[in-house]
Amino acid sequence: MRLIASIMVAVCLAGVLLVGIVDFPEFGSADNPAHNEVMERYIEKGTSETGAVNYVSGMILDYRAFDTFIESIVFFTAVISVSAVLKGGRIL
Amino acid sequence: MTIIVQNVVRIIVPFILIFGSYVTVYGHISPGGGFAGGTILAAALILERFTGIKREFVFSKELCLKGVAVSLIGYGILKGIAFMEGALHIHIISWPLGKPGEILSAGIMPVLNILIGLIVMMAFVLLFDLFNEDHSMEGQ
Numbered sequence: 019m020r021l022i023a024s025i026m027v028a029v030c031l032a033g034v035l036l037v038g039i040v041d042f043p044e045f046g047s048a049d050n051p052a053h054n055e056v057m058e059r060y061i062e063k064g065t066s067e068t069g070a071v072n073y074v075s076g077m078i079l080d081y082r083a084f085d086t087f088i089e090s091i092v093f094f095t096a097v098i099s100v101s102a103v104l105k106g107g108r109i110l
Numbered sequence: 111m112t113i114i115v116q117n118v119v120r121i122i123v124p125f126i127l128i129f130g131s132y133v134t135v136y137g138h139i140s141p142g143g144g145f146a147g148g149t150i151l152a153a154a155l156i157l158e159r160f161t162g163i164k165r166e167f168v169f170s171k172e173l174c175l176k177g178v179a180v181s182l183i184g185y186g187i188l189k190g191i192a193f194m195e196g197a198l199h200i201h202i203i204s205w206p207l208g209k210p211g212e213i214l215s216a217g218i219m220p221v222l223n224i225l226i227g228l229i230v231m232m233a234f235v236l237l238f239d240l241f242n243e244d245h246s247m248e249g250q
Contacts, residue, residue, distance in 0.1 A: 069207030069216035070138035079138070079219045079226075083189045086222075090185065090229050094178055097233045101240055 111161040119161045126154035134227035138216045144226025151227065152234035159238060174236040178229050185225045192218055 043050050060073065060081070068076035078086050102108070134147030155169060169177075195201055208215030 065210050068219070069210055070219055071210050072138055072140060072143075074141070075138040075143050075219060075223070076216070078143070079222050080217075083193070083222065086226065087182075087185055087189060090182055090226060093230070093233050094182060097178070097236055097240075100237060104240055 116161050116163055119157055120163060123154050123158055123163075126157070127151060130154060130227075130231075134223055135213065135220060137223040138219045139211060139213070144223045145230055147223075148227035148230025149234065151231040152238075155231070155235050156238045159235075159242065169232065169235050171236055171239050174232040174239070177232045178236070181225045181229045181232075185222060185229075188218055188221060188225075 060077065064073050064076050065071060068080040070076035070080070130147045130150035130153075132147075133142035133150055134144055137143035137147065158165070192205060205217035207217050210216070213220070
């Protein structure tokens with residue numbers, strides 16, 4: 019019974035997700051929403067605005083610095099969780 | 111581990127540490143950055159732990175945890191100040207961008223890179239230490 023119920027839930031979730039991607043634009047077409055002016059702005063003004071020659075660093079440490087911050091926090095939380103699980107509730 | 115492995119690792123670890131520091135510090139100039147450099151640094155320290163080499167200075171678990179926490183707080187404060195300065199147009203502390211291509215350029219980006227490298231290195235070492243120690247008698 020539980021197996022049938024879980025299979026039903028999985029199939030329903032997969033169906034909802036598949037319905038969600040029906041309206042996606044075609045892959046590689048020129049008028050995709052991703053092909054907007056943001057990309058050209060980063061390529062043209064990235065170095066002069068952030069001062070970094072490496073575009074990727076300029077992206078993750080200047081335009082998207084808080085994303086990197088939260089990534090580090092996720093990593094820290096993972097370490098704390100592993101510590102708490104292995105130590106039976108205590109940290110270190 | 112045998113003495114041969116220990117001696118080889120003893121020779122090779124400083125070079126790995128220097129390379130990891132280079133990747134971290136030059137993150138805004140060349141490919142690399144805090145995540146990659148921190149992983150290389152952590153790999154060197156974990157290699158030392160695998161072979162059982164004892165050194166005077168050890169990244170203990172407590173030091174790693176405190177270091178990660180302090181680095182995260184430092185990153186948040188530093189980038190928060192820079193972000194709010196740019197958003198509100200109040201330039202109390204101006205971060206000079208410098209000449210692109212030099213080490214001391216790109217504002218606070220090298221500092222953030224070093225902080226990210228420290229966070230990744232210490233968190234990896236802490237994870238390895240947590241899994242490496244004996245848990246057979248605990249949690250009962």
